Amino acid sequence: MPVSIDPPLVAIASQFGHDTLKNIKENGEFVLNVPGIDMLTKVRQAGKKLPYGKSELKEFNIETEESDEVKPPRLKNCISSFECKLEWMKEAGDHMVIIGRVLKAHVRDDLYKDGILDIDKAKTVLHVSRSIFATPNKVEAE
Amino acid sequence: MPVSIDPPLVAIASQFGHDTLKNIKENGEFVLNVPGIDMLTKVRQAGKKLPYGKSELKEFNIETEESDEVKPPRLKNCISSFECKLEWMKEAGDHMVIIGRVLKAHVRDDLYKDGILDIDKAKTVLHVSRSIFATPNKVEAE
Numbered sequence A, B: 001m002p003v004s005i006d007p008p009l010v011a012i013a014s015q016f017g018h019d020t021l022k023n024i025k026e027n028g029e030f031v032l033n034v035p036g037i038d039m040l041t042k043v044r045q046a047g048k049k050l051p052y053g054k055s056e057l058k059e060f061n062i063e064t065e066e067s068d069e070v071k072p073p074r075l076k077n078c079i080s081s082f083e084c085k086l087e088w089m090k091e092a093g094d095h096m097v098i099i100g101r102v103l104k105a106h107v108r109d110d111l112y113k114d115g116i117l118d119i120d121k122a123k124t125v126l127h128v129s130r131s132i133f134a135t136p137n138k139v140e141a142e
Helices: A019-027 A038-048 B018-029 B038-045
Strands: A003-004 A011-017 A027-035 A080-092 A095-107 A126-129 A132-140 B002-004 B009-015 B031-034 B080-092 B096-107 B126-129 B132-141
Touching: A003 B009, A003 B096, A011 A019, A011 A080, A011 B002, A011 B009, A011 B126, A019 A027, A019 A080, A019 A095, A027 A095, A095 B002, A126 B096, A126 B132, B009 B018, B009 B038, B018 B031, B018 B080, B018 B096, B031 B096, B038 B132, B080 B126
Parallel strands: none
Antiparallel strands: A003 A011, A011 A095, A027 A080, A080 A095, A126 A132, A132 B132, B002 B009, B009 B096, B031 B080, B080 B096, B126 B132
């Protein structure tokens, strides 16, 4: 979730023992990718547990491209990607809360209209439970 | 966002100077309410800045009911409400990251089917930008 506007900071929570946490501790950097619902199959594959050191990206042919500011690559074709430097992390129960400083944000130009995300085109992925997901539709407030 | 399963912990981020942060610091407790899109007008009213001590709830006739485990009341008619005790807070840029331990969770029975949220009935509120909001629709993964 977004946590700070200036400086731009985002928060994620990662379960202890997961490769995500190991990788962030090791690198001090990460990329937060926001996939579209058209990438749902790949998202689910990437969430599968492979032995540490074995890349889910290679295993499932998930395309990446080089990041500009950090070592980890970013995923291709996402709605947006945020290249982050680790700001701090702190334990919260069975997860670690991880705060990243956004060094560079990538957004797909075709999904923006007048500087605002066109949410009916940018169909993000929301997880409900097990194999049930959801994607948002725009609602204009009065 | 949810951060821990056992113990159940949630995270929110609150801007410095906002009443939410002042209230949580003072009480050590808070309620995280999840409104439906049918409550959008009230959600927007409640987000308006009134002088500290002046209640947005009273001002805009937002109905509440007593919480079971904490002093702050919970909102009526929400999809769910989480009564929380402050676990810890830590500065992150211009916001405070606040971790709450869920002491009691309320959910509307009619929105659950086989223990899973019926997302097409439970139309949550997502904020996109300014007066633009969104609400999710279910997508079943392969």
